[in-house]
Amino acid sequence: MRGILKIAYKLLVNDKGKFAALLMGITFAVFLMVMMTSMFAGILHRSSATVLNIGAKVWVMDPAVNTPANSIPMPDYVLDAVRSINGVRYAVPLYSGGALVKLRSGVYQSVTVIGLDDSSLYGRPELIEGQIEDIYAENAFVVVKDAEFRKLGNPRVGTEFEVNDHRGVIVGIARVTTSGLFGVPTLYTTFNRAISYIPSTRFTTAFILIEPKSNEAVPSIKAQVKALGYEALTKDEFIQKTSNFYKYQTGVGTNVLIMTVISFIVGLSISGQTFYTFILENLEKFGALKAIGAKGKELVYMILFQATFTSLAGYGLGIGLASLLITVARLRLPSYAAMITFVNLGFAFVMVLVIAGISSYIGVRKVLRIEPFDIFRG
């Protein structure tokens, strides 16, 4: 069988023009699919930036909250009630809101302000400059060094600015794992400073962060929070909820989904079409093989091999191309969101297998039906 596949390989690869066309079709399809899904994955990942960066295990929120960016403040009694739930080791409030910063240059820039619980600083970021304790100093803010950092004029420790007519000063520079989606810089400060500097509604607690006593306690915590009329989600559940919101309830998600489907169909048509043409143009060869004594099964293996080989090669090239483009784009646009995940790669792989399957199915049907007689009657 090895020899037969080697023949199949030579028939495929030695026909350089057609092989190149086939490869290009599949490469293009994979490239499109990986790009689309990577952009989407990047967007989804960033939409949960706050959840990932704060890192709390359980989040309590109003049931109507869809994403960490759109919180609905909860009254103070909720915090007390949550603290008294069995299984909660401790619970702290988190402030999250938008504010306007006026830079020294006079330029206004909107920012996201995260207010950490004053006593515990639970969810604090990792500092690359300065001390976290300095966050208690007068007017102190910690700035996150992410893709949006330069929009604040690349501040340093000691840089001053105005937040809603209050003085602010940078006391530390932090590093976080994930940049936000909305292209605005992030400042950390204490919960109390946040609510006193930023005009607030009657209620101020955006989220309550819970550290459970154990993972087993989580289901009962969730049930009891629900009894209060609020919702407790684990980190992963919150990320999932956020993703679902962007996927199904915003134009972004639906459009990317549609584009992904289109790229798949385009890719499938291109590669299916070229493979079909390849088979048609080689029908005479398959007919000759049949006449010489190749069994139907052997011809099927040859076609399957050719389709699989081309698909895998195209898959590799497509992924390579997409990674290259994303890398180059990141170099030029630090906040470029696309992100290749294993899920993307797996998805594209499955799609490529589907393409290979459909193409070879068409080819096999055609080849099994040929009558060698029709070919060499001359």
Next chain:
Amino acid sequence: MADLAMRATELVKWFGEGDAKTVAVRGVSFDANFGEMLYIVGPSGSGKTTLLSIISGILRPNEGTVSVEDEDIWNMKSDQLAEFRLNRVGFVFQDYHLFPRLTTVENVAIPLILKRLDWNKSMDEAMGFLEIVGLKDRARLPPVKLSGGEQQRVAIARAIASRPDILIFDEPTASLDGDTGRRIVDFVKKNILNEKRCIIIVTHDSRIFEYADRIMKMEDGRITGFEQGVGHEE
């Protein structure tokens, strides 16, 4: 009495149905023997290629049988029939049907590879057959680089590579000039034909009639007679 290589009995083949129905072969029976070079001659459209395809296991007849060693090949299952084509028959197509993307030696090795010989061994053996037809030095070239006569010889090498006992040629000289055609048939008669082989050649090229042991005449799908060939020696 020569040994029987194959027996065709009352073969009938038609194409299409109703008004479009063409009957290409209308009840043909004949024997082919080992050690003989049997010619099938007749005008174009008389059903020669159709008949060859039926007796070589490529085209299923509507009626009649083809028996080889007392077995009707058209009663075989498709895989068994493929084995028959691979092991018993060598077919030299009119247009050669060589693979342009493979080298000459790889072309010749195809039947061996289909017989599951390993790659290197197939190439070695194929090289031997190329040597028989005098084209060893062309082994690494693609067949398109060869002349018509050389391609014909490659096709012959491929047909004999699986060591079949029935060799079938469809108009072997049709696309060759007279001299080359004659030389090839001469070569086949002297080097390929033997007591354990039967060679059936379809042609209407009178320049090669002198090599025939027996000539079967066909017209409009029927056998119109047999003649003893000049090449026949008692």
